[in-house]
Amino acid sequence: MATAATTTHSGSPGDPPEPSYLTVKRGFRNWIVTLDHKRIGVMYLIGITTSFLLGGVFALLVRTELFLPGSQLVNEQQYNQLFTLHGAVMVFLVIIPGLPAALGNFSLPIVLGAPDVAFPRLNLFSFYLWCTGAALLLLSLIINAADTGWTFYTPYSTTTGTAVVPAVGGAFVLGFSSIFTGLNFIVTIHKFKPKGMGWFQMPLNLWGIYSTALLQVLATPVLGITLLLLLVERIGRIGIFDPALGGDPVLFQHFFWFYSHPAVYIMILPAMAVMSDLITTFSHKHIFGYRFIAYSSIGLASLSFLVWGHHMFVSGQSRLAGMVFSALTFTVAIPSAIKVFNWVATLYKADIRLQTPMLYALAFILLFTIGGLTGVFLGALNVDVHLHDSYFVVAHFHYVMMGSALIAFLGALHYWWPKMFGRMFNERVGQVCAILIFIGFNTTFLPQFVLGSRGMARRYFDYDPEFTSFHQVSTVGAFLMGITLVVSFGNLVYSLFRGKRAPRNPWGGSTMEWQAPSPPPLYNFYAHEQPVLYPIYDYSDLYWDETEGGYVRRPGAKPEAEGYEP
């Protein structure tokens, strides 16, 4: 903590409030060596948003190409490269690190009332691993972008002439970034929980981050070794995945999905976690079924390790294995449904405020339900034989990965934006954007369910003319969504310069981060006023204060734990 230690207080005797983390030590050089979890979170956010825009451009290029049958913009090879880059960038650079590394990094210690994560140096190291991974993916793009799809299936990935090595190397490095972030968060939650906050007084956001972190630590290493073997196979022809030398390419698929199925939950669990907090905050009502939501996070994390085989129903897996994996896949629906039911029950008779983050939360519930239920279709063996590798699958996982995980990311970003930067964004613009993104999303992906069930295969460059109209609707929706996303990011950036100053608690949140100043000082809370642990999700003491412009606690509100220490 060398840098952080030298930046304490910076000469303020106490009464004029400490400078915020954004202004405490200015300059590019202080940012790149910072150990402050908030600054690292902001740096992640910049990197991830940039990658998101890049991945979005690839997606729009793919959609433009598919506007009409035949070649419009690119040739077959370039098309393969485009969808590979879109997938790899969105999965490895955006969705997996999005909620945990960027927003989780920012919020986790503040929610715990702690000054930082357990291992600040490791945190910075994870960020630089992320940067290295991103640079390697970019290198692949510059040399000759990989065209294998983001799954890097052998034997194609070991034989294609494109730059697979930097892309796989990038994914490998990004994996370790994810592992170290997860490790850091687990230790932080275990060891920095304030006294008086038991496991079941933890905000549900933390349960989600915790289950995600477990997956990051336990699943990602398997991806690491798989990609390492793939690299050695490609460079040295060691034969482990090469049938000509006695190897087995299906083994690659097993290893890959042993990680990549839990990875789906690395994407969705933090999204669900944020949802629990958003829905209760904007309903001003205690969450319904706290324990069920908490347990279902852990349940999903555990089940996610047992269902990887459903990606290989048609890859020569034995019939028995197929049946077992299919049955296990259905069980995933139970904890997912528990969450959805509890969120809906929270909304019942609640005092709902339809502010921007809440609109994203409601969109999430709808889109996740569609994404989840179509997953049940795909888990059924005979249906999957028909639908696998079709646009139905594409639509399904976009509903989960984009419609759920990224929508939650946007909701969470709007939710914590005032806390991160101390500025309110334009509420009306935010609301309109949220609605348009929801419409654009459904316009893009609902037709793809129809396309898929009628036989349009995924990853195809060309298609039969009968599919044209569906593809065109989908492309129009994609552009609507793309433009709205740019506007909503513009709205956020604009608020940095022209936004109203944010109060401490603009939304009426009950968790501890809303007691911190917006933006928080270096150690998250002023030295002279430590946070108080109030009962979790209790909104009875919170009321709107006009002079403050935000929510405040009724004086004399009783803290939960008498023995509470920050």
Next chain:
Amino acid sequence: MSASEHGHGHGDQAGGHGHGEPQSRFIQHHFDDGAHQFESGKLGIWLFLGQEVLFFSALFVAYIIYRHNHPEIFQYAHKYLDVKMGAINTGVLILSSLSAAWAVRAAQLNQQRLLVWCIVVTLLCALGFLGIKYVEYSAKVHHHTLFGKRFAPTEAPDGTEIEQPDATPGKTEGGAPAPKEPLNTVGGVKAQPVPGAAGPPPGSAPVVPGDPAASKEEPASAVSGVGVLPAIEAQKTAGAAIDTHASARPPPNTGMFFTIYFAMTGLHGIHVLGGVIVFIWLLIRSMKGHFGPKYYGPIDFAALYWHLVDLIWIFLFPLLYLIA
């Protein structure tokens, strides 16, 4: 969390550099006290070891699958390994684990000289292990007992010469093997795209095993694996046949054993190398007297890591060297 005898507000800096403070100066300011930092570090290192186990797990799974599919390869090829070297290395690593554990105790008891010596012994053992491994690896290079296609020894494990019907000794590395190579024709089927898999119809053109051009035709889709299974069956029977003939010639795809051997011992070797770097860092710090009863976390964590590296080798040694 343990009771904090003296409250470090988080504005406090690093325990005031030890002046009259019972805390070590290496306690970072965001921890309550030394115990808090130590416990956090301990949980962190255990999680790290958990991910290390999973990192290796895929290789163990690959080992199990290939050994189950091709027991004859493992039974034949393990004889190329030098059990004596492996046993010495096992002893060396166990000794280093002892000295690493002893280093932790020395730090806890503030035995500074002993601490330095324990770390030196651990380091020397680690380097000795790598040295022996180097000798083993270079022997493999020399005898052409390498992974995949580069497996082309001229001698069987017992020293008898392997018949070379087509007289292609000392194949050049990297290039495709001669198409009529006996090692590959036995399982010739396997190199062909198997009926059922998408791709060029079998027999349409002579497919050279491992020729990238051949497999390029196959789509990257999931289908590619389907056709492989019958081929594996075919190899299995072919392999069994060879075993009963008891010829000195290696079973087909014997290179797979060395693929796994090099993947597992190589990754383990990289971890040993990582341990060497960590222990050099600890040696420097311990010579400066940084460690003591109040602050010995890094030694403890490095020792835990080192025990895991040792433990993995203890599994690797019998699995690779001592196949019955």
